[in-house]
Amino acid sequence: MTQSFAERRARLMGPNVPTFYETPVHLVRGEGAWLWDASGKRYLDCYNNVAHVGHCHPHVVQAIATQAATLNTHTRYYHDLVLDYIERLTATLNHGISQAIMVCTGSEANDLALRMAQAVTGKTGIIATDNTYHGNTAAVSQLSTRRPPIGGRAPNVRLVPAPDVLRPLGGSLAAQPQAFADNVAAAIAELEAAGFGFSGIMLCPVFANEGLLPPEKGFLDPTVAVVRRDGGLILCDEVQPGFGRVGSHFWGHDALGFAPDVVTIGKPMANGHPVAACLARPDVMAAFREAFGYFNTFGGNPVSAAACLATLDVIEGEGLQSRAAETSAYLMDRLRALRHPLIADVRTAGMFFGVEFVQGDLPATAFVAELVEDMVARGFILNRIGRGANTLKMRPPMVFGIAEADLLADALQAALSTR
Numbered sequence: 001m002t003q004s005f006a007e008r009r010a011r012l013m014g015p016n017v018p019t020f021y022e023t024p025v026h027l028v029r030g031e032g033a034w035l036w037d038a039s040g041k042r043y044l045d046c047y048n049n050v051a052h053v054g055h056c057h058p059h060v061v062q063a064i065a066t067q068a069a070t071l072n073t074h075t076r077y078y079h080d081l082v083l084d085y086i087e088r089l090t091a092t093l094n095h096g097i098s099q100a101i102m103v104c105t106g107s108e109a110n111d112l113a114l115r116m117a118q119a120v121t122g123k124t125g126i127i128a129t130d131n132t133y134h135g136n137t138a139a140v141s142q143l144s145t146r147r148p149p150i151g152g153r154a155p156n157v158r159l160v161p162a163p164d165v166l167r168p169l170g171g172s173l174a175a176q177p178q179a180f181a182d183n184v185a186a187a188i189a190e191l192e193a194a195g196f197g198f199s200g201i202m203l204c205p206v207f208a209n210e211g212l213l214p215p216e217k218g219f220l221d222p223t224v225a226v227v228r229r230d231g232g233l234i235l236c237d238e239v240q241p242g243f244g245r246v247g248s249h250f251w252g253h254d255a256l257g258f259a260p261d262v263v264t265i266g267k268p269m270a271n272g273h274p275v276a277a278c279l280a281r282p283d284v285m286a287a288f289r290e291a292f293g294y295f296n297t298f299g300g301n302p303v304s305a306a307a308c309l310a311t312l313d314v315i316e317g318e319g320l321q322s323r324a325a326e327t328s329a330y331l332m333d334r335l336r337a338l339r340h341p342l343i344a345d346v347r348t349a350g351m352f353f354g355v356e357f358v359q360g361d362l363p364a365t366a367f368v369a370e371l372v373e374d375m376v377a378r379g380f381i382l383n384r385i386g387r388g389a390n391t392l393k394m395r396p397p398m399v400f401g402i403a404e405a406d407l408l409a410d411a412l413q414a415a416l417s418t419r
Contacts, residue, residue: 020383021376030055033400035381046382046396046408052243052268053314054399060271063310067303074297075102081305088312089269089279092250095259096281102300103276106239106266107135112278112294113202113235113262114139119291120233120261120284123197127187127232129162131387133209134202134237143202156196158187162210162387163219165345166356181222188230200233200261205252208240211386212354212393214347215246215255224258233284236260239276240352243268243311244321244398247328247350255349270307271314275299320398324351330402334409340416342367353394355412356386363388367419374415380408 005026009017019025026038032054035043045055053060067081075082086100103109118124128134128143135144142154153159160183161169163176170179188198201223207213227234241252242265249255253263261284266276277299280288288294298304315321328350335346335355344358357364357371368390375382385393396404 022373023376025376025381032057033397033404041379043376043379043381044404044407046380046394046400046404048381048397049240049245049395050267050272051397052245053271053311053318053320054397055272057271057310057314059314060273060307060310063306064273064303067306070302072301072303075300076295079302079305081302081309082300085305085308085312088309089277093263093279094254097260097263097279099282099285100277100279101285101294101296102304103278103296104274104298104304105135106237106264106276107137107140108296108299109239109264109266109276109278110134110140110202110235110237111137112288113237113264114199115292116262116278116280116284116288117200117233117235119287121197121199121231123191123199124156125158125188125191125194125196125198126156127158127160127184127191127198127201129203129207129210130159131162131210132159132204132207140202155194156191158190160184160187163207163213164211164387165213165347166358177219178222180220181226184223185226185230188226188232192230198230198232200235201227202235202237204237204240205256205258206241206246206349206352208349208352208395209385211356211391212347212349212352214349215241215248215252217255217257220256220258233261234258235262235264237264239264239266239268240395241349244315244324245349245351245395247321247325250321252349269311270304271311273304273307275304275308315398318399323401324398327351327401327405328353331405331409334405335412338409338413338416340419351396351398351400353392354385355392355394357390357392363390365390368392371415371419374418375411378411378415380411 028038029036033045035045090098133144134140142157168176191198236253244250246255253260263279332348342357342364345356347354365388368384383393385391
């Protein structure tokens with residue numbers, strides 16, 4: 001009997017390996033904002049920030065191929081490209097952040113960020129929100145809330161209520177910034193009283209996995225004041241909002257107007273090549289290097305560095321940040337024009353969009369799950385986020401333009417009109 005693809009996958013990868021959809025999509029090719037499956041069906045990619053400058057961008061592909069044919073080694077030997085990249089990357093950052101450790105995944109980068117906070121403060125208590133995701137290592141999975149850790153969450157971790165657009169902390173959007181800061185202050189007091197002390201807070205500046213909070217300058221100012229007062233570090237996970245996605249700024253934290261101590265980046269920085277980085281001020285890096293002996297065999301290898309440099313070339317050369325701002329404004333107008341009785345809110349952080357659906361006072365979780373499956377069947381890749389998984393999530397490659405925005409909006413309205 002012929003074994004199905006799902007059976008073969010389970011036999012070789014084990015059970016419960018996640019796929020996005022009830023009918024898994026078997027992809028074989030990508031170009032720009034488009035993907036093709038094994039049957040030849042074409043999908044508009046409205047979801048993958050991994051292919052930040054478009055699937056299989058020829059400039060990035062050529063850079064990888066050329067460097068792979070020349071040299072690939074690691075950073076215990078000298079090579080230029082990793083230094084060229086760090087110089088060029090940190091030139092986009094402010095706040096004295098000028099050094100980097102190159103790694104292979106965002107999980108590793110966030111794991112390093114936690115250790116940097118420990119090295120600077122000598123303390124181990126860490127804070128995140130109660131509906132977030134920061135990676136898969138043993139340390140950062142303590143902050144991620146998709147599944148509770150075996151044995152319970154570590155006692156040096158505190159999760160504070162995440163901001164919310166429809167159900168704001170403090171009872172109103174105006175009160176929410178201070179309410180969030182008050183919860184952080186309470187968590188810090190708990191960590192200090194428990195003897196762990198407070199090392200820092202890790203957050204995504206657009207609260208992406210929490211359901212997406214459009215960046216509003218000053219929102220985090222009360223929280224930043226609390227963290228600074230109590231001697232902790234601000235660890236900013238820019239894996240989703242970074243590299244021009246918010247449109248108005250190259251980095252999400254600049255859109256909010258705060259200065260992080262550590263910035264972590266990953267998926268988009270090399271257009272899907274497995275590379276990530278932890279960026280910090282020299283004083284933070286020196287404390288980490290003194291406290292921890294750290295080396296990453298593949299982090300910063302020449303091929304990864306070439307892919308990173310080529311990705312920056314495309315972002316700059318094709319004006320993708322300004323294009324993101326233009327496309328974002330256009331698609332938001334189209335999304336706001338969608339009509340369905342369960343639509344409760346439409347929001348954006350540049351090229352990151354959320355449409356939240358509620359049924360009475362409850363999240364319309366099942367409705368959105370079915371809508372996602374319908375859209376995939378129509379040839380549109382997207383997904384859902386939020387505490388109730390009731391917010392449609394659209395986070396397309398940066399080459400997604402006006403024509404693609406029209407295709408998406410038209411398909412969404414057609415799908416909604418049948419429900």
